[in-house]
Amino acid sequence: xxxxxxxxxxxxxxxxxxxxxxxxxxxxxxxxxxxxxxxxxxxxxxxxxxxxxxxxxxxxxxxxxx
Amino acid sequence: xxxxxxxxxxxxxxxxxxxxxxxxxxxxxxxxxxxxxxxxxxxxxxxxxxxxxxxxxxxxxxxxxxxxxxxxxxxxxxxxxxxxxxxxxxxxxxxxxxxxxxxxxxxxxxxxxxxxxxxxxxxxxxxxxxxxxxxxxxxxxxxxxxxxxxxxxxxxxxxxxxxxxxxxxxxxxxxxxxxxxxxxxxxxxxxxxxxxxxxxxxxxxxxxxxxxxxxxxxxxxxxxxxxxxxxxxxxxxxxxxxxxxxxxxxxxxxxxxxxxxxxxxxxxxxxxxxxxxxxxxxxxxxxxxxxxxxxxxxxxxxxxxxxxxxxxxxxxxxxxxxxxxxxxxxxxxxxxxxxxxxxxxxxxxxxxxxxxxxxxxxxxxxxxxxxxxxxxxxxxxxxxxxxxxxxxxxxxxxxxxxxxxxxxxxxxxxxxxxxxxxxxxxxxxxxxxxxxxxxxxxxxxxxxxxxxxxxxxxxxxxxxxxxxxxxxxxxxxxxxxxxxxxxxxxxxxxxxxxxxxxxxxxxxxxxxxxxxxxxxxxxxxxxxxxxxxxxxxxxxxxxxxxxxxxxxxxxxxxxxxxxxxxxxxxxxxxxxxxxxxxxxxxxxxxxxxxxxxxxxxxxxxxxxxxxxxxxxxxxxxxxxxxxxxxxxxxxxxxxxxxxxxxxxxxxxxxxxxxxxxxxxxxxxxxxxxxxxxxxxxxxxxxxxxxxxxxxxxxxxxxxxxxxxxxxxxxxxxxxxxxxxxxxxxxxxxxxxxxxxxxxxxxxxxx
Numbered sequence: 069x070x071x072x073x074x075x076x077x078x079x080x081x082x083x084x085x086x087x088x089x090x091x092x093x094x095x096x097x098x099x100x101x102x103x104x105x106x107x108x109x110x111x112x113x114x115x116x117x118x119x120x121x122x123x124x125x126x127x128x129x130x131x132x133x134x
Numbered sequence: 135x136x137x138x139x140x141x142x143x144x145x146x147x148x149x150x151x152x153x154x155x156x157x158x159x160x161x162x163x164x165x166x167x168x169x170x171x172x173x174x175x176x177x178x179x180x181x182x183x184x185x186x187x188x189x190x191x192x193x194x195x196x197x198x199x200x201x202x203x204x205x206x207x208x209x210x211x212x213x214x215x216x217x218x219x220x221x222x223x224x225x226x227x228x229x230x231x232x233x234x235x236x237x238x239x240x241x242x243x244x245x246x247x248x249x250x251x252x253x254x255x256x257x258x259x260x261x262x263x264x265x266x267x268x269x270x271x272x273x274x275x276x277x278x279x280x281x282x283x284x285x286x287x288x289x290x291x292x293x294x295x296x297x298x299x300x301x302x303x304x305x306x307x308x309x310x311x312x313x314x315x316x317x318x319x320x321x322x323x324x325x326x327x328x329x330x331x332x333x334x335x336x337x338x339x340x341x342x343x344x345x346x347x348x349x350x351x352x353x354x355x356x357x358x359x360x361x362x363x364x365x366x367x368x369x370x371x372x373x374x375x376x377x378x379x380x381x382x383x384x385x386x387x388x389x390x391x392x393x394x395x396x397x398x399x400x401x402x403x404x405x406x407x408x409x410x411x412x413x414x415x416x417x418x419x420x421x422x423x424x425x426x427x428x429x430x431x432x433x434x435x436x437x438x439x440x441x442x443x444x445x446x447x448x449x450x451x452x453x454x455x456x457x458x459x460x461x462x463x464x465x466x467x468x469x470x471x472x473x474x475x476x477x478x479x480x481x482x483x484x485x486x487x488x489x490x491x492x493x494x495x496x497x498x499x500x501x502x503x504x505x506x507x508x509x510x511x512x513x514x515x516x517x518x519x520x521x522x523x524x525x526x527x528x529x530x531x532x533x534x535x536x537x538x539x540x541x542x543x544x545x546x547x548x549x550x551x552x553x554x555x556x557x558x559x560x561x562x563x564x565x566x567x568x569x570x571x572x573x574x575x576x577x578x579x580x581x582x583x584x585x586x587x588x589x590x591x592x593x594x595x596x597x598x599x600x601x602x603x604x605x606x607x608x609x610x611x612x613x614x615x616x617x618x619x620x621x622x623x624x625x626x627x628x629x630x631x632x633x634x635x636x637x638x639x640x641x642x643x644x645x646x647x648x649x650x651x652x653x654x655x656x657x658x659x660x661x662x663x664x665x666x667x668x669x670x671x672x673x674x675x676x677x678x679x680x681x682x683x684x685x686x687x688x689x690x691x692x693x694x695x696x697x698x699x700x701x702x703x704x705x706x707x708x709x710x711x712x713x714x715x716x717x718x719x720x721x722x723x724x725x726x727x728x729x730x731x732x733x734x735x736x737x738x739x740x741x742x743x744x745x746x747x748x749x750x751x752x753x754x755x756x757x758x759x760x761x762x763x764x765x766x767x768x769x770x771x772x773x774x775x776x777x778x779x780x781x782x783x784x785x786x787x788x789x790x791x792x793x794x795x796x797x798x799x800x801x802x803x804x805x806x807x808x809x810x811x812x813x814x815x816x817x818x819x820x821x822x823x824x825x826x827x828x829x830x831x832x833x834x835x836x837x838x839x840x841x842x843x844x845x846x847x848x849x850x851x852x853x854x855x856x857x858x859x860x861x862x863x864x865x866x867x868x869x870x871x872x873x874x875x876x877x878x879x880x881x882x883x884x
Contacts, residue, residue: 115377117298118367122226122611
């Protein structure tokens with residue numbers, strides 16, 4: 069018996085479907101978690117990260133690129 | 135920002151901008167080279183003599199140089215420019231190692247130079263966008279690892295807890311590109327610059343387009359999205375419109391992109407289910423892509439007035455709009471009925487250039503114009519020239535795309551047109567080519583405009599660079615170090631708890647679960663995060679790949695299909711060397727228009743010895759899968775020497791050197807042995823390949839002479855190539871059960 073016979077008999081399609089369902093569930097969890105109302109502020113604050121280049125030594129506050 | 139939550143002591147550091155400058159220059163230079171080659175190719179189609187009659191500059195050899203240069207040299211260096219600039223700032227840390235940065239830079243440039251030398255010389259694996267031969271492939275893997283170590287090293291020493299979403303996109307790119315490159319490039323080396331793909335036929339095609347599609351996703355899309363999410367807010371001086379949307383954008387792409395690959399192989403010998411799965415996922419991809427586009431554009435909310443006088447924003451807005459166009463068009467083209475028209479035509483060429491010139495090219499230009507004053511610490515030399523670049527470039531792409539749409543649809547419709555009597559309206563292929571020539575000229579003009587814009591940018595940046603200070607200022611930054619422990623679990627307080635929000639018990643428990651410590655931990659641990667990305671990519675890939683490889687019914691055996699004879703194998707190698715697959719497909723689709731024109735449609739079982747597959751993706755010339763036996767040998771001799779002698783208006787380049795260059799018999803044994811190692815049943819040829827090859831060549835040589843052709847061709851490359859072409863697609867016409875390994879008799883010339 070060859071590997072191809074084993075694989076042909078293994079009914080792989082079902083595993084692909086299971087994988088898809090797992091993906092979907094994980095994705096929904098991520099989506100739910102991302103859009104959870106109380107996380108809004110925490111997450112949306114991150115949206116400004118590109119504007120912060122860090123504080124220059126000696127300067128009083130964070131330097132934004134001009 | 136979250137740095138305030140850090141507990142470590144204050145640290146001082148600088149950013150390495152010298153490396154960013156290097157990559158930026160490389161981007162500009164290779165962009166110009168890659169696009170210049172593109173312009174030359176565009177000229178060669180209406181004017182084949184523009185190849186100067188040299189082997190090195192024929193269409194089939196230059197086209198891989200063009201695609202590789204634009205994708206890996208231009209876009210690649212652009213990615214590194216963007217990543218090295220943004221990563222350091224987003225993490226508040228200098229790159230992990232300046233030495234690794236330099237090795238990465240010089241290693242990548244070395245690879246590009248190696249590609250620029252070997253491709254015109256005809257060293258090619260014959261797989262689109264993965265043509266580079268094995269020593270270069272290994273170098274790519276090494277340099278990619280260097281990049282990865284440098285990247286993750288920087289992540290490890292960061293002073294910012296949260297990884298901004300751009301970095302997620304970068305991580306996904308680094309991991310996935312590595313996986314794609316390694317698995318698609320699996321080949322056994324035969325000579326120093328010659329190898330055979332370990333996969334054959336349908337499987338090779340599947341791997342190749344799993345790679346090709348996901349290279350578009352993870353080389354030309356995700357890194358550029360990361361750059362969009364960083365540089366767009368920078369240029370607009372606004373935070374990302376919706377950070378949460380960007381997170382969803384990320385995960386949908388990671389989860390869905392991989393599954394869409396088979397849409398490149400509709401109506402081919404690929405199993406039906408795979409192709410349908412690919413189509414469904416492609417259509418679904420439209421949603422997140424547009425979510426991303428909207429998110430990019432809305433980042434400009436309240437700043438739209440700036441677009442009028444800020445050229446950087448103009449480039450970004452146009453780039454993101456092209457991203458939206460391409461990601462709408464892509465799913466559309468993956469619908470089978472649309473694909474049956476668009477595939478193999480210039481429509482595909484329009485689509486990829488919308489993506490590459492519009493999305494990647496304009497985003498890169500915007501980024502470079504934004505970076506120039508910061509990197510060179512002086513004002514941009516000329517805003518006017520940058521504006522001119524923008525308008526010239528944008529109009530150029532539009533001209534290019536419109537010309538290619540018209541040409542693609544025209545040719546597609548001509549191929550499938552039947553007259554009242556039920557016969558093909560345009561049985562003569564070259565007729566459908568001639569109709570395209572005017573559009574080829576328009577395309578050339580569009581391409582020249584875009585290329586001109588690139589030159590303007592190079593000049594503008596060079597002049598800016600000339601005005602740089604004598605010594606670059608290197609500002610010192612400070613930020614507290616991260617404490618080595620992620621925030622301990624018990625310290626994480628639910629915002630609901632904090633706010634004492636009046637919520638139902640279920641919602642409260644759900645929140646506890648969703649915000650649980652393990653979740654946060656892995657979000658903050660880049661390694662774990664990367665592992666999850668890798669898992670998503672690998673799982674999706676496996677479910678595509680395993681069945682194609684291991685389910686027997688996917689590649690039914692056809693008993694009359696036998697291995698190529700040693701001479702045919704040499705001929706096939708010439709076909710690969712000359713890059714004929716850049717103009718010719720070898721895949722007759724199961725549609726009446728195709729079977730009428732070319733003959734019986736192609737079956738998966740016919741390709742089981744094709745290491746690598748040569749199905750092609752564009753028909754500038756006709757399909758060749760059933761060309762075996764269609765013409766006498768002598769016709770091929772004349773046609774290859776000068777196509778216009780047999781087909782007066784042909785735009786195929788002449789290959790006169792095939793009639794004078796000797797067949798490399800000394801190499802044939804090694805090549806047959808390599809094929810045998812891959813499981814091709816070569817029988818007796820394993821020891822007597824040279825002898826068999828010479829024998830078959832003498833026979834074809836004398837047949838050519840008997841047909842009234844020149845004598846003395848037997849040991850020339852042309853005969854090997856003819857042996858291969860006369861063999862193409864003839865196996866299924868034979869009675870089964872020739873013992874394998876015998877030199878198969880050349881198909882009877884008609």
